[in-house]
Amino acid sequence: MWSEWRATIFRHTPPTEELLGAGQYAIAPAAGSALVLFALALLILGKRVALPAAALAMVVGFGVANYFRRVFPWWPSGASWHWLPLLFLLAQIDGLLGQSGTPGWGRWRLRLGLGLVAALVLVPADLHHKWPAVMAGWPYPFHARAWPLVAFTLAVALGWAGSEAVTRQSPGGTVGIGLALAVFGAGFVMAHAHSARFADALSIPAAALLGVSLVALFAKVDVGTAVPGVALMLPSILLVGFYETFNDLPWYAFLLAGLPPVTVGLLALPPLSRLTGFGRSLAFWALCLGPTVAAVVIAVRAETLLSEEW
C-alpha cells in the first residue's frame, strides 16, 4: 500500500533538483523581494502607501525572479507569450490607476480594455483546430475568432474585478494567500502539461502575491492592487499553455485551473456577500481552491511527471 502511494507521488512530483531550482531562482526571489519591499514601504512610509507599494512590490518581485529564472525575454521577440511581462506591468499600472479615485465605469473600461488587448495578443487565430468546442462553422469567423476573444476578455476583466473587490472587502492577506495557492496549483497543472517554463511563469506571480499577502496578513492592509497582474497572468498562461503544449490533459483542466479569480469574485455579489465569519471563510476557500483542486485531480489522472523528461 505504502509503496503504491510512493510510486504515485513519484509519478506526479517534479525531480528534486528541478523543484530546488524553481524554489531558488523563481519562487524565493519573487516572494522575497516582494515581501521585503512591501514591508519596508509600510515601515518607512506607513500604511497609507499600501496600495501603490503592493502594486510596485508585485512588479519588482516579478522582475527579480525573471532576472534569475529567465522565463520571459525582456522584450517580445516572436511568440505571443513574450508579451506577458509587458501586459503584467500594464495590469499593475491599470490596477493602481483604478484605485485612485477612478469612477466605476472607468475601472471597467481599464479592465475590459486591457483584457481585449491581451486577448488580441494571446488568443491564437487557429484555436478551433486544437479545441473543437470553439467551432469554425457558420457564422464564421464568429465562432472561431470572435467568441474566444470575447470570452478571454471577459475572463480577465471579471477575474480582475471579482478578486480585487473581495481583496478590498477583506483587508489582510487571506484572499491574496488563497489566490496565490490557486495559482501555484495551476502551475502544477502546467507542469503536467510538460512545460516547466509555463509552470514557472505561474509560480512567479503567485510567489510575489504570497510575499505581499504575508505582510498584509500582519499589517491588515488593503492589497487590492496586487491582484490585477495575477488575474491577467493566470488565464493568459493557461490559454497559451493549452495551445502550445503537447499532452493528454483535457481542455477543462486548463479552464478549471483558470477559474479562481472569477469564482472568488462571487463573494462580492449577493447573497454570498452577506456571509460573515466561518461561513464566509468556508465559502472563500471553497470558491478559491475548489476549481484548482478539481483541475489538479484531472491533471494527475490524465498525465504523469516522469523524470525522463530530462
Next chain:
Amino acid sequence: MRMLFAAVAAAALAVPALADDVKLTGENTKVTWVGTKPGGKHEGGFKALTGTATVSGGELAKVEVEIDTESLYADDPKLTAHLKSPDFFGVKNNPKAKFVSTKIEKADKGVTITGDLTLNGKTKTISFPATVSHAGGTLKVDSAFAIDKRDFGMTYGGGKIDDQVAIKVAVEAK
C-alpha cells in the same frame, strides 16, 4: 551553322552535368540528435523535411533544407512532448527549422559546409565537416557535428542538460 548547332547541343547536354538538383526528403535524409546530461543521454530526430542538394561538376555545391519541427521525435514520448513545448523548440511558434549553405569548401577529409541554421526563430552561421560522394546517380552525404543549444535561444533548464547537442546527418538520395 553546323558548328553553332553542335555548340548549343553540347551546352544543353552539359548543363545537367554542371548543376544537378537532388530532392531531399525525410525518407532519404536522416537528421538525428543525441542530447546528454550528467549520467544519461537521449536520442531523437526529425521525421519530415524537404530540401535540395545541388551537385555541380560532381561536387556538392549547395544545400537547402527545411525541417518540419512538429515531426520531432525522441526515445521517450513524454520527452517528445516536452521538447515540442516552449521550454525547447516551441513548435507552435516555430514550425520550421531551416539550413541554407553559403559556402562548401574542400577539406582534408571531405568538405566543410558553412551555412545559416535557423532554429527556434534564431539564425546562426555554423560550419561542419561532411563526407560527400556522388556516384551512379546517388548522392551520399554523412556528417556529425555539435551545436550549442543556447545559440538558438534554448536556455531554459540550463545546467541540467549539456548545452552541446550532437547532430548526425545522413543523406542517400538519387
